[in-house]
Amino acid sequence: MKQLAIIITSLLFSILFYDRSIGLNLSIFSLITIAFLVFYNPIKFKNKTILLHTFAYVLTAIFVFINHSYLSVIANCAAFFTLVGTVSETSSSIYVQWFNGIYTTIAGIIQRNFDKNEDTQKVNWKKDIDLAHWAKLIGIPLVFVIVFILLYKNGNPIFNDLISQINFDFINIQWVLFTVLGYYLFNNISKPIQVEPATSLDLKTENELYKSDHFSEEKLKKEKQLGTTLLGLLNLLLVFYIITDVMSLSSIETTKASELSNHVHSGINTLIASIIIAIGIILYFFRGNLNFYAENRTLKNIAFSWIILNIILIILITIKNQIYITSFGLTYKRIGVHIYILLTFIGLVTTFLKVLKIKNLAFLFRRNTQIAFVVLIVCSMINWDATITKYNLTKAKAYDVDYLIKLTDRNAVILYNLKDNIVISQENKNRIETKYNNYMLHLSQRDWQEFNYEIVANLEKLDKTKD
Structure with missing residues (x-):
């Protein structure tokens, strides 16, 4: 029954996509994929996380139909890999789900056949379909029919004429190969797999940062002094830069596209360097036991001030870019600047939360990849x-x-x-x-x-x- 479901879906795959461009077919394929995964994994689809990712997948399919853009197609593919990866392990991080989803799609059946883990469900060909019986049932009669057709052709001219009129041009080898590709795809995702040890390691890794056994007050005091001095000086420098940037903002000539472009692009370059350095410095000083040092309050406040100043810098760049857009219109690059600004703002906020709530790097990576996935879906909503x-x-x-x-x-x-x-x-x-x-x-x-x-x-x- 389950092999029959794979065969049917592979035929539908060819009907939808063979020699066709993307359109309604991708939306229908998304619904077929969901139904197929539910059919093979009914218990897992009672999980709220899987249902949420299923909704996101359906949503991207709708956007493909409405907007028909490359971005919506990319979002739909990302949602597909996310859903397949979530079915393999619901509690893993989204980037691990992507990894599991992509690997399952490419090599799921191969991995299952070589996996010796008894808990892994394998494709039991002998149980699902008796290949030897079907080979005999189809192959032996077919061979004898062909032999007798060749014999009868020589014995009857009318029969020979009728057989000669049979045209096998309707058999399209490319379509058959495309159907085989669909069969391979659906066979792979029927039972999504987990890539080890990446999945188990991710499940074991918590978001919390814990105090290590090697806790030296003297070393932490020196590190705190270094961090306070460094971040304090960088705060003063950034304040001075922001003041001069505000002054330059009031003198921008909005009638000159080249001047506005220079202001925006130079600001973005400054923003990129500033954000990377800011996050890097903060992550370095708050990577371990300094989070639990009793006298770290001053350093934390200076770090929070540094983050806030970078957010002010982001606001100034946003204003410049918006002036550019108001004066000379939207382009993909100018929209990209706004999206980048949004992502950097989110990165600063999550860094702020990491320091405030004493989280580790895994927390940052997990939250930021989740948010990036949501931003991708939202952006795909727009033509x-x-x-x-x-x-x-x-x-x-x-x-x-x-x-x-x-x-x-x-x-x-x-x-x-x-x-x-x-x-x-x-x-x-x-x-x-x-x-x-x-x-x-x-x-x-x-x-x-x-x-x-x-x-x-x-x-x-x-x-x-x-x-």
Whole structure:
């Protein structure tokens, strides 16, 4: 029964994806994958963590259908590996779940067949399917049928003509191989595996930091003095930098894109170096027993001040980048700056919590990877090409039409609808119309597996294109 489920899903895999681009098929595949995993692992899907990751996987599938972007596809793949890895071990860290999910997808059945652990469920071919019996049942009659067909062809001209008309071109070797790939994929994920010793080591590692046996007050006192002096001086330097940065912010010439770009990019470079050094220094001094030293309050306060000052630096960079966006519109790089700023802010906050609650490096890595996964899913919710186009043409003081035209076709409809409301050359209007018409033609030629929200939203226009 379970082997039959794998065969059916492998056939559906080929029907959905063979010689097709990404669209509705990936959303359907996500639902099939969930049903398949539930069928093979029903007890595990009572776990809240698995249900949460299942919801995230479904959510990314919806975003693929709506936005049809590379980012949404990447988010869906990440959610797939996360779900498979979570089924293998629900309590492991998300990065270990990714590792388990990827490894299971690539080599699950191979690992299960070589695993000697009695607790691991293996594929029992003799129990599930009697291969020898089926080989005899299909192979022996087939051989004799072919032999007698060759004999009868020579004895009857009418029979020979009928047999000659049989065309086996319908057999597509590539489709068969693609189906085998689907069979291999679903066979791998049927029973997700745990990569050892990575999984067990992760489960044993706690988030808490504990006091070690070697506790030298004299050494800790010297280390505290070094940390206090170093962080104190860096705080003074950063305060001076922030003051000068605020002064420079008021003198920025918003009409010059090059000047704004220089301010933002130089600020980002400073931010990168500052955050890395800040987190590195704090993690060094609060890596062990200094967390439990009775006289570490001053050092902790200076470390907290350093983090707060870096957050102020982040705010200044955010303001500069937003001025840049308001003046010259959105681009992927400017959006990327905002996302990077968000992630660095989160990194500072988790570092603050690590020092405050005496956590270890595992805590930082676990929390930050979880948050990064959530940020990826949230970002995949947005049609960035359409958002950039709409913002630039309706709110930005200046914009680059050539940049908007060169974006993917996911902004073709909005660009076409707004082309008459903006002042651009006739040449650019013609380019927009060409892009729109080609996009509509492309949508009209898609099969049902490649459907997405854009096709549903533009059915009337697509009918006219066909006519």
